[in-house]
Amino acid sequence: MLTLRSITKGRKIGTGHLFMGVPALILILVAAFPISLIFIQSVISEAGTLTTGFLERIFEVKSNYMSLINTLSISLLTVFFTILIGCPLAWVVTRTDMPFKGVFKTLFIVPYMIPPFIGAIAWGFLLSPRTGFVNKWLMALFNSSTPPFNIYTYSGVVFVMSLYFYPYVFITVAGALERMDPSLEEAARNAGANRFRVVKDITLPSVAPSIAAGALLVFIAACSNFGIPALIGSEGRVYVLTTRIFFYIYSGGFEGLQMASSLSIFLVITSALALLANRWYLRNKQFTIIAGKSMRPNLILLGKYRIPFFIGCCLFTFSTMFAPLLCIVLISLLKAYGVDIAWKNFTLENFRFILFEYDLTRASIWNSIKLSLTAATFLTIMGSLIAYIIVRTKLTGRRILEFLSTLPYSIPGTVLAIGMILAFSGKFGINFYNTIWILLIAYTARYMAFAVKSVGASLEQVHMSLEEAARISGAGWGRTFRDIVVPLVKPGLIAAWFLAFMPMLRELTVSVLLYGPETRTIGVAVYELQDAGYYDTAAALATCVLIVIFAGNFLLKRITGGEFGF
Amino acid sequence: MSKKKGIVFLAMAFLAMIVFSSGVYAKEKITIYSSVHEDVLAAIAGEFNKRNPDIDLKYFRLGTTKIIAKVNAELKAGEIRADLVWTAEPAYFEELKQRNLITKYMSPAAKDIPKLFQDPDGYYIGARILSIGLTYNTKLVKEAEAPRDWNDMLDPKWKNQIVHANPLYSGSVTATVTGLIQNPAYGWAYYEKLRANGCTIIQSQGGTQRKVAGGEYKVGIGLDYGIRKMNAKGSPIQFVYPKSGTITWGSPIAIFKGSEHQDAAKKFIDFVLSSDGQKFLVTEYIVSVNPKVASPKGAPPVLDILNKALPVDWDYLIKNREELLKKFSRIMLE
Numbered sequence: 001m002l003t004l005r006s007i008t009k010g011r012k013i014g015t016g017h018l019f020m021g022v023p024a025l026i027l028i029l030v031a032a033f034p035i036s037l038i039f040i041q042s043v044i045s046e047a048g049t050l051t052t053g054f055l056e057r058i059f060e061v062k063s064n065y066m067s068l069i070n071t072l073s074i075s076l077l078t079v080f081f082t083i084l085i086g087c088p089l090a091w092v093v094t095r096t097d098m099p100f101k102g103v104f105k106t107l108f109i110v111p112y113m114i115p116p117f118i119g120a121i122a123w124g125f126l127l128s129p130r131t132g133f134v135n136k137w138l139m140a141l142f143n144s145s146t147p148p149f150n151i152y153t154y155s156g157v158v159f160v161m162s163l164y165f166y167p168y169v170f171i172t173v174a175g176a177l178e179r180m181d182p183s184l185e186e187a188a189r190n191a192g193a194n195r196f197r198v199v200k201d202i203t204l205p206s207v208a209p210s211i212a213a214g215a216l217l218v219f220i221a222a223c224s225n226f227g228i229p230a231l232i233g234s235e236g237r238v239y240v241l242t243t244r245i246f247f248y249i250y251s252g253g254f255e256g257l258q259m260a261s262s263l264s265i266f267l268v269i270t271s272a273l274a275l276l277a278n279r280w281y282l283r284n285k286q287f288t289i290i291a292g293k294s295m296r297p298n299l300i301l302l303g304k305y306r307i308p309f310f311i312g313c314c315l316f317t318f319s320t321m322f323a324p325l326l327c328i329v330l331i332s333l334l335k336a337y338g339v340d341i342a343w344k345n346f347t348l349e350n351f352r353f354i355l356f357e358y359d360l361t362r363a364s365i366w367n368s369i370k371l372s373l374t375a376a377t378f379l380t381i382m383g384s385l386i387a388y389i390i391v392r393t394k395l396t397g398r399r400i401l402e403f404l405s406t407l408p409y410s411i412p413g414t415v416l417a418i419g420m421i422l423a424f425s426g427k428f429g430i431n432f433y434n435t436i437w438i439l440l441i442a443y444t445a446r447y448m449a450f451a452v453k454s455v456g457a458s459l460e461q462v463h464m465s466l467e468e469a470a471r472i473s474g475a476g477w478g479r480t481f482r483d484i485v486v487p488l489v490k491p492g493l494i495a496a497w498f499l500a501f502m503p504m505l506r507e508l509t510v511s512v513l514l515y516g517p518e519t520r521t522i523g524v525a526v527y528e529l530q531d532a533g534y535y536d537t538a539a540a541l542a543t544c545v546l547i548v549i550f551a552g553n554f555l556l557k558r559i560t561g562g563e564f565g566f
Numbered sequence: 567m568s569k570k571k572g573i574v575f576l577a578m579a580f581l582a583m584i585v586f587s588s589g590v591y592a593k594e595k596i597t598i599y600s601s602v603h604e605d606v607l608a609a610i611a612g613e614f615n616k617r618n619p620d621i622d623l624k625y626f627r628l629g630t631t632k633i634i635a636k637v638n639a640e641l642k643a644g645e646i647r648a649d650l651v652w653t654a655e656p657a658y659f660e661e662l663k664q665r666n667l668i669t670k671y672m673s674p675a676a677k678d679i680p681k682l683f684q685d686p687d688g689y690y691i692g693a694r695i696l697s698i699g700l701t702y703n704t705k706l707v708k709e710a711e712a713p714r715d716w717n718d719m720l721d722p723k724w725k726n727q728i729v730h731a732n733p734l735y736s737g738s739v740t741a742t743v744t745g746l747i748q749n750p751a752y753g754w755a756y757y758e759k760l761r762a763n764g765c766t767i768i769q770s771q772g773g774t775q776r777k778v779a780g781g782e783y784k785v786g787i788g789l790d791y792g793i794r795k796m797n798a799k800g801s802p803i804q805f806v807y808p809k810s811g812t813i814t815w816g817s818p819i820a821i822f823k824g825s826e827h828q829d830a831a832k833k834f835i836d837f838v839l840s841s842d843g844q845k846f847l848v849t850e851y852i853v854s855v856n857p858k859v860a861s862p863k864g865a866p867p868v869l870d871i872l873n874k875a876l877p878v879d880w881d882y883l884i885k886n887r888e889e890l891l892k893k894f895s896r897i898m899l900e
Contacts (some may be wrong), residue, residue, distance in 0.1 A: 041642070063900060124782070131781045235768050237899060247734050247895070249635055257638060336800035338703070338779030345800075359608075379770070414635070421639040425647070433640075433647060513636055517597065517624035526626055532603040533772045533792040 023382040034419030043260035075222035081162035086169025112167040122324035127151035152236035169214035176210035176493040192230035213457035223525030271410030332539035350540035364525035375443040376501035383451020408445040413509030447500035458492025593622040598650040630737030649825035654737030657883040675839035683816030695853035705802040726764035729783040745813035794851040811876040872891015
């Protein structure tokens with residue numbers, strides 16, 4: 001207790017600070033321990049001696065350099081485009097009087113719910129050079145013989161990634177905009193600034209930490225993503241680190257795993273550098289814009305721009321969400337893949353199979369919902385405590401905690417899954433292999449970064465004075481946390497929960513190596529179906545899953561009076 | 567906070583209930599890791615469990631390369647968690663045999679099965695036939711113009727219209743490459759020419775089927791039964807056994823040495839190899855290893871396929887796997 005008191009700069013310490021030690025320990029157990037086992041593997045030879053041989057071999061191969069450069073440039077471009085898409089969309093749905101903005105707020109995160117390999121198939125349907133609908137339509141329209149788009153290129157990878165990952169920026173920024181102090185903007189308006197100057201000079205700078213948090217998540221997600229570069233990039237011979245790592249893991253044997261682990265170190269370094277860059281960007285910025293008083297940001301009246309904005313959002317939704325979703329639904333209604341899209345070829349057979357014949361449908365949906373609900377709740381609580389330690393205390397080692405929370409997300413899912421097998425299948429006294437627990441641990445570890453980043457960004461915006469006031473009035477640490485901190489960062493907490501919940505619902509790369517006979521998940525079920533060549537059936541299952549998600553979201557929103565749910 | 571903690575506690579208790587309630591089994595539980603498709607496995611396992619009420623067979627369906635990764639990780643963590651393994655290509659089984667990880671078992675049901683599909687020492691045995699050949703989109707390519715032999719793929723009329731899967735992802739594609747590069751008529755030069763004719767490499771055999779059926783590519787090199795199945799369902803795709811010979815092999819099954827349920831595992835192998843077990847494969851358009859079981863509609867009898875097959879030396883793959891994948895990457899991927 002004494003040491004704790006001294007490092008928290010003499011602030012009063014309650015049981016709360018000790019309570020925070022628990023998530024830190026858990027983080028070490030679920031993240032640091034399995035991942036370090038992987039890296040230990042990479043420097044110990046089969047005979048058990050220390051070696052750096054394959055680290056050298058990695059630098060010998062030119063394609064490893066090329067894939068590193070591709071990874072960095074693709075991820076940076078993706079970050080750029082996600083900010084460009086995510087911020088305006090977040091602003092429009094939270095701060096303007098655009099019609100149906102509540103509906104759009106839900107629609108804008110739809111891409112996030114579609115499993116990437118299904119999305120990649122859908123985008124292939126739309127934009128593949130020879131058979132893409134959009135290409136065929138444009139070629140007919142302009143009487144041209146060359147297809148205008150080719151999805152299987154470098155820019156195709158950036159395009160699909162941007163559409164997949166902008167919700168990270170959208171959700172974190174929307175959360176920040178919702179709880180901004182309106183008096184700053186009012187002051188600027190009173191001083192004569194026009195609407196757009198207010199956005200540029202007041203609104204944007206004050207949500208900068210949230211943009212930065214979202215951008216960091218996007219960068220790390222893009223670096224460690226496997227599905228999109230594998231399905232879209234590889235066809236155009238565009239390779240990234242994750243596809244190289246995959247090559248090493250599956251080129252077989254002991255050495256392959258070592259090479260893969262060594263190459264993963266690049267990804268870890270990249271994400272560590274991204275964290276540092278983020279920290280450096282925020283170093284001199286004061287973002288405490290929530291300081292009590294009024295909390296209801298005023299709306300900006302769009303006036304004559306209301307309808308153009310609305311039409312713009314409709315077009316965006318149609319082209320980036322509705323079109324690919326329509327493709328998935330169309331595929332699911334076809335009697336066989338590749339037949340013409342015509343009434344005579346439509347059938348509900350695939351849905352009949354999925355709903356009434358295929359036993360794994362209900363089991364996998366139920367497993368995934370169970371896992372995602374538990375893991376999302378668990379990691380939101382732990383992540384908030386960790387974020388609190390990082391933002392509010394001066395504890396030594398809190399930066400290490402921050403790094404550890406990002407680590408499991410910055411390495412490829414396959415590598416993390418192998419670490420989990422090494423750590424939790426009995427060798428060290430804990431045996432969760434083939435049970436739901438190992439999935440729960442892996443999910444919690446993988447998505448912890450979301451909660452830490454999202455809640456952390458919210459905390460940065462809340463001024464210390466409110467907590468101090470509560471403490472002065474005699475509230476203990478726990479009471480202050482419950483009555484002051486939690487309500488103030490609630491949008492951040494909700495955002496964190498959803499950011500983690502949705503990708504977990506369709507998680508594939510980690511689950512595929514960790515699922516057991518009774519713990520198949522949605523992602524595994526859809527993947528297995530399409531891997532077996534049943535694209536139409538896989539599309540039907542994906543459609544059912546999307547309906548479940550939409551319905552669940554709608555109900556949640558209804559029940560909680562719009563407080564929960566997007 | 568307390569409310570949330572309550573929710574979490576309830577959720578954990580609930581999970582614990584589900585996890586532990588599934589642990590009550592009086593039956594002998596055995597597990598198989600297999601790349602055979604889910605519905606086939608489900609049908610075979612269902613029938614096997616019905617015939618052996620004292621055994622409960624569970625299966626994991628994963629692609630061959632993922633199974634190898636899973637088994638390797640399990641080995642490092644201590645022991646393999648399965649009793650049986652049944653994946654695409656024989657070379658992996660030769661490796662398992664050499665590393666002393668599988669047991670010898672000469673099934674009485676093996677007597678009908680051609681020697682070519684059996685390990686001479688009895689450690690593993692082919693339990694379904696996989697054949698590699700050509701495929702084309704029947705909407706875009708007339709039957710008369712369709713490719714008939716390996717070299718037809720090099721015709722300039724297919725320029726940029728050819729698709730081939732990646733040996734890094736799929737065991738059956740590794741087998742394809744092994745078969746072609748060993749053959750003096752083709753060799754690595756065949757792949758160099760394929761590349762020059764604009765052949766695209768995608769992930770999996772499933773992808774090849776989808777892209778040819780969907781018309782993104784007119785022709786491809788692919789795996790027989792998946793294409794046959796799509797064709798039967800109505801997709802515009804056709805499989806062609808190449809005139810000068812297909813690449814064919816038996817996808818092997820074996821028992822892990824560490825298994826504590828050797829007898830139950832042996833019973834399963836007996837069942838899979840029997841004509842009763844094999845008929846489940848035929849309903850999925852797979853050719854049976856047992857010549858007494860009729861081939862699925864559209865496929866020739868197994869002995870006819872064998873007579874026309876290109877010779878493949880699997881030892882080559884065992885010794886040169888890394889080299890082969892590297893060279894393939896250099897020619898086709900970079």
